[in-house]
Amino acid sequence: MAISVDTFFLNSDAQGTLQAQIQEMIAEGILSGRFRVGEKLPSSRKLAVHLGISRITVTLAYTELLANDYLTSRGRSGYFVSENAPVPPIYTPPVQSREAVDWDTVLVRKFTGGDTPRKARDWRGYRYPFIYGQADPSLFDHANWRLCSLRALGQKDFAALTDDYFDQDDPLLIEYIARHTLPRRGVIARPEQILITLGAQNALWLAGQLLLNQSSKATIEDPTYYTLRDQLHHVGCQVDCIPVDQDGLPPQDISDDTDVIFCTPSHQSPTTATMPMARRRELLQRAHDIDAVIVEDDYEFEMSFMRAPSPALKSLDSDGRVIYVGSFSKSLFPGLRLGYIVGSEAFIRQARALRANVLRHPPGHVQRTVAYFLSLGHYDAQIRRTAKVLQDRRQVIEEAIIEHGLTVSGEGVYGGSSLWMQAPDGINMAHIAEQLKPDSVIVEPGAPFFSAQHRKHNFFRLGYSSISANRIAPGLALLAQALKQAETA
Amino acid sequence: MAISVDTFFLNSDAQGTLQAQIQEMIAEGILSGRFRVGEKLPSSRKLAVHLGISRITVTLAYTELLANDYLTSRGRSGYFVSENAPVPPIYTPPVQSREAVDWDTVLVRKFTGGDTPRKARDWRGYRYPFIYGQADPSLFDHANWRLCSLRALGQKDFAALTDDYFDQDDPLLIEYIARHTLPRRGVIARPEQILITLGAQNALWLAGQLLLNQSSKATIEDPTYYTLRDQLHHVGCQVDCIPVDQDGLPPQDISDDTDVIFCTPSHQSPTTATMPMARRRELLQRAHDIDAVIVEDDYEFEMSFMRAPSPALKSLDSDGRVIYVGSFSKSLFPGLRLGYIVGSEAFIRQARALRANVLRHPPGHVQRTVAYFLSLGHYDAQIRRTAKVLQDRRQVIEEAIIEHGLTVSGEGVYGGSSLWMQAPDGINMAHIAEQLKPDSVIVEPGAPFFSAQHRKHNFFRLGYSSISANRIAPGLALLAQALKQAETA
Known part of the structure; x- marks a missing residue:
């Protein structure tokens, strides 16, 4: 991708010569990862016109950067970011040097915190995602x-x-x-x-x-x-x-x-x-x-x-x-x-x-x-297809729950895509959920659903809308095992 | 489109027989425009199973509606909304009979009113749309x-x-x-x-x-x-x-x-x-x-x-x-x-x-x-293309403005897609804008941009991002004429 001439600005407050300023701009672009290896610089003519300076100044800056291996020249086709230029792996502009604003005071309302939990963005990487409310791409039309x-x-x-x-x-x-x-x-x-x-x-x-x-x-x-x-x-x-x-x-x-x-x-x-x-x-x-x-x-x-x-x-x-x-x-x-x-x-x-x-x-x-x-009619067809799959999974999950002696606290009589589960008293499902992550199991702790005054820590939600039927039983086995260990600990 | 069985519900409070209820549901659906001519009713078997009633009840209801010309039968393929059924042109369910809630009190915050003007949704139907902030589909890639x-x-x-x-x-x-x-x-x-x-x-x-x-x-x-x-x-x-x-x-x-x-x-x-x-x-x-x-x-x-x-x-x-x-x-x-x-x-x-x-x-x-x-790179290409067209239009509009003796109050030195215009004192541009609508001209009155304490009524915005160059001069002629008439009135 060519580097646009529009990203170059002269700073009238800056120290040093115009040539030095141009060199610095380009070096900064490369060092911060904003300009990447192989990207083409604007022609010296274009950049000179854009900045309203003499073309020779730009050419001198380019020549200097060429000598320092920041740039490479391909004859008449122009200047490019050199393969030998120091390049950070991702674009990381420097953290702003100075924060003159006291944001703690200036922000009159704050929305961070609260009961809404942060969930795993990477749930697709898990083998046993008993996660709720995400799509199953295999079901979507x-x-x-x-x-x-x-x-x-x-x-x-x-x-x-x-x-x-x-x-x-x-x-x-x-x-x-x-x-x-x-x-x-x-x-x-x-x-x-x-x-x-x-x-x-x-x-x-x-x-x-x-x-x-x-x-x-x-x-x-x-x-x-x-x-x-x-x-x-x-x-x-x-x-x-x-x-x-x-x-x-x-x-x-x-x-x-x-x-x-x-x-x-x-x-x-x-x-x-x-x-x-x-x-x-x-x-x-x-x-x-x-x-x-x-x-x-x-x-x-x-x-x-x-x-x-x-x-x-x-x-x-x-x-x-x-x-x-x-x-x-x-x-x-x-x-x-x-x-x-x-x-x-x-x-x-x-x-x-x-x-x-x-x-x-x-x-x-x-x-x-x-x-x-x-x-x-695609929506209705999709709903029917999804319902059929959920019904299968529901049967599998209910059987596995019985097999492993887990306790259902609520199960939708009409269907749904999750069960509300109760672990034994004294179990903190937030800890269990953390513990199960290395085993590639995701379960959702129930505590955030409760108000502070009624908060219970031994409930959890078991979603079955994103886990295939054959993964349900082995996933629940791992969960049951973790619960048993926690009880006897 | 087939009418889904899921849209039928029995009302346990309802008066009359089950058969009458089914007839009423279907007649209501047709009369309100919810069911349309040619749409297929669920089979009597399906509807009976869905409602948990005897199939003969459904069949009797359908037969009655057939006799009344609400439905038509196509042999073994089932029942359909009849061509002779009374059909309103669009779906207009009856206005709710009763409003027990005093919304004026219940709504503790109100957002209607305010300075944001309501704009014409149908601007594409105008020959001279000096409208701002809408897309020109001929420019979009x-x-x-x-x-x-x-x-x-x-x-x-x-x-x-x-x-x-x-x-x-x-x-x-x-x-x-x-x-x-x-x-x-x-x-x-x-x-x-x-x-x-x-x-x-x-x-x-x-x-x-x-x-x-x-x-x-x-x-x-x-x-x-x-x-x-x-x-x-x-x-x-x-x-x-x-x-x-x-x-x-x-x-x-x-x-x-x-x-x-x-x-x-x-x-x-x-x-x-x-x-x-x-x-x-x-x-x-x-x-x-x-x-x-x-x-x-x-x-x-x-x-x-x-x-x-x-x-x-x-x-x-x-x-x-x-x-x-x-x-x-x-x-x-x-x-x-x-x-x-x-x-x-x-x-x-x-x-x-x-x-x-x-x-x-x-x-x-x-x-x-x-x-x-x-x-x-499509965005940059589009911006370049748009800029070129806007530049042409800008030249045309500036010439027409001079020709018709209109007064520019603000014109972006970098470009832009609109001019800020001033009509003579005493002119109310809201009235002029209304007056110009039958002539197929849209201009945007400036008053809503001003705060209440500084409100001026003789300013307006002239957008040129949605009007083709050849329409600009005749459109401005109509505008100039309306302004002249208002001045001499």
């Missing part, structure tokens, strides 16, 4: 996704998709969600009641920002999706963390002064509990009585391979009180970052304005690709 | 973009890109920005100092959230990018709006208690003023003296077709005090939603955590496509 993407990149779509949508979404995608996706959950909504988000997490964030402030109270499930807890922490509202039971969130435990209830009725996250119909009605009645809004995260409903899923809580909502959150990231691939939020028009109008303020809109091309993938 | 996208969709990249990145970015894109993009602005940064954002607007939002709260003060240019003002309004900080002059923001007008200065030194938005080097040093000195942080929005630097751009303010920053914002959305296409923010590691760490909290990360595939488009 990659060929058709590419075709849909190409179609969305076609000349016809391109003009529409490359525009600035301001605050709008792809009408094709919205229509599909309204006509096909939501009706499967028993939900009927008009386009004005639907907003596309950067994944379900972004939808939860929007709801938290709009519905809560420092004088309000949110009620959340305990355990729950940790990032939701982090989001509410930054809102600064009061948060009631209500322990869930085998049927999910108990409505009678919700305090009278709750403004917003966050819940996962179809498939509690992470315990996988399904809320029975009677309790759903009870929950809606409770919300009605205390005039609270409910945010329903209907995650993983597509993974119902054991029994048809019950309709969403939102489908029973005659008050317009439920805000519904769905996602395509889970069932397609998490790097997609595409979800949706459904609610009363007054709410969606504000959510749209907040989204526009923060980021305008999710990329148009991604929206259109998903719209095609859905409307051509 | 669509073929190579598709190739890059396909490459990023290839089997090799796919696994990496479909993963949940948690809080990380595509290392390829980050490396390119560090090695090639930033050095052109005289900026040297390490990967840990760079974060990818959902466009420049998202970058400004992140900075506002982290650096300001209700007890701090921001200084912004006046006029300025209106959405920035909206963002700061929602932060709740004090905002000083400092009128810019021909050289941009005057440093001596920045008050001592300013915490953060937002500015556009290379190319003031919207006046296009370029800040001279001497003033840049003065601005840095002023920021140093009052210990303020500077957020530099370096927009449109690629559009420097008249003169090489001066290096970014950030390149002169020896304090680590400048946070730099760049974007690919403007120079590629705005629907892309991809930008970056560069700053001290302590700042980027928090920006990364905030981004992860709100939306995790920008879609991986979009990042990788841009990385390829950049590293294969």
Whole structure:
């Protein structure tokens, strides 16, 4: 690659001659790894014009660098970074010499820390990845996704998709969600009641920002999706963390002064509990009585391979009180970052304005690709294929669990892609998880899901969406062994 | 398309027989436009199994709907929505009957309103679109973009890109920005100092959230990018709006208690003023003296077709005090939603955590496509091509402006894609813009760029990035005519 003339600037404050400055710029570029072996320097004429200096100055600088083996000359084709130049393996510009700003004071809000755990980016390198929420590339219909993407990149779509949508979404995608996706959950909504988000997490964030402030109270499930807890922490509202039971969130435990209830009725996250119909009605009645809004995260409903899923809580909502959150990231691939939020028009109008303020809109091309993938039936086919594979794995994992005497605390009656597991009291699953890494096993410690006041360390989540069936039994054997050793230690 | 069995649910509260319920569900689906002419109903066997009822009940319901002409039967291939069924033109589910929630009270924060204007989505239908910030599809290298996208969709990249990145970015894109993009602005940064954002607007939002709260003060240019003002309004900080002059923001007008200065030194938005080097040093000195942080929005630097751009303010920053914002959305296409923010590691760490909290990360595939488009040289080629076309248009527009006696208030000395125009005093450009729409002319009223206290109504922005050269003169003729009429009225 040729080195662009635009990367050269003269510094009017600099010490030394112009020639020395040019030599230094080039030497710095090479030493920092910014310029690489074989890359072509701008011609002396070009660089001289660009910097507004005499060509002879540039030529002298190049000649000097040639003598020092930083550069090499290939006759009339010009100057190149020499093979003998000292080259660091990667681009590592020097750490800034001086930090005059006291960032600790200047940063008035801090977002690091919190309950959201850091996860292994390199999970694909593990033999036994009982990891949750990552894609299994062997299940994804990659060929058709590419075709849909190409179609969305076609000349016809391109003009529409490359525009600035301001605050709008792809009408094709919205229509599909309204006509096909939501009706499967028993939900009927008009386009004005639907907003596309950067994944379900972004939808939860929007709801938290709009519905809560420092004088309000949110009620959340305990355990729950940790990032939701982090989001509410930054809102600064009061948060009631209500322990869930085998049927999910108990409505009678919700305090009278709750403004917003966050819940996962179809498939509690992470315990996988399904809320029975009677309790759903009870929950809606409770919300009605205390005039609270409910945010329903209907995650993983597509993974119902054991029994048809019950309709969403939102489908029973005659008050317009439920805000519904769905996602395509889970069932397609998490790097997609595409979800949706459904609610009363007054709410969606504000959510749209907040989204526009923060980021305008999710990329148009991604929206259109998903719209095609859905409307051509590839999504449904993929869900069916995935469900079949998950069902097989579920059977294998259940058998292995029995064989190794492990304890299941929650297993989705409709299906799902993970089990919620309980290790014996006194076991710290964070330690076990660390210990298992050298054995190429990934399990997810459960502690981050619990609020600080109810935190338990002997739970863990066992995902089976990214591990092939034949790896499950040997992986669980290693886990069982580690647990046994820890117990007897 | 076949109607999925999953969209049928029995309502245990419903009145009437099971057969009547099924008829009603199907009729509702047809009447609301959710089921369309020719779409196939599930087989009676399938629907009966799904609902857990007798097949004869379903068959009776279907027979009844057949008699009423809602459905038609094609012998053994099943039941379909009849051509004679009453079908609304688009899907319009009924408006929810009851809104039990008082959204005005429940929504504790409101984001509608504000200074950000609503713009015409249908600008492509106009003959004379002097619109700003939209792509010109005739300039975009669509073929190579598709190739890059396909490459990023290839089997090799796919696994990496479909993963949940948690809080990380595509290392390829980050490396390119560090090695090639930033050095052109005289900026040297390490990967840990760079974060990818959902466009420049998202970058400004992140900075506002982290650096300001209700007890701090921001200084912004006046006029300025209106959405920035909206963002700061929602932060709740004090905002000083400092009128810019021909050289941009005057440093001596920045008050001592300013915490953060937002500015556009290379190319003031919207006046296009370029800040001279001497003033840049003065601005840095002023920021140093009052210990303020500077957020530099370096927009449109690629559009420097008249003169090489001066290096970014950030390149002169020896304090680590400048946070730099760049974007690919403007120079590629705005629907892309991809930008970056560069700053001290302590700042980027928090920006990364905030981004992860709100939306995790920008879609991986979009990042990788841009990385390829950049590293294969297509981006540079496109910038050169665009610059050439803009240069031609600039000449045409300047000539037409002189011909029609219009007044330029600001014109970028480096180039750019718009002019900042001044109509005679007393003219309200919002009215003129409305008036010109039937003549197929779009111009952008300038008032929203001004703060409330300094608002002027006789300015406007004339974009030339989406209008072909031969349309410029006739479009300006219409504009000049409207202005003349308004003056004499």
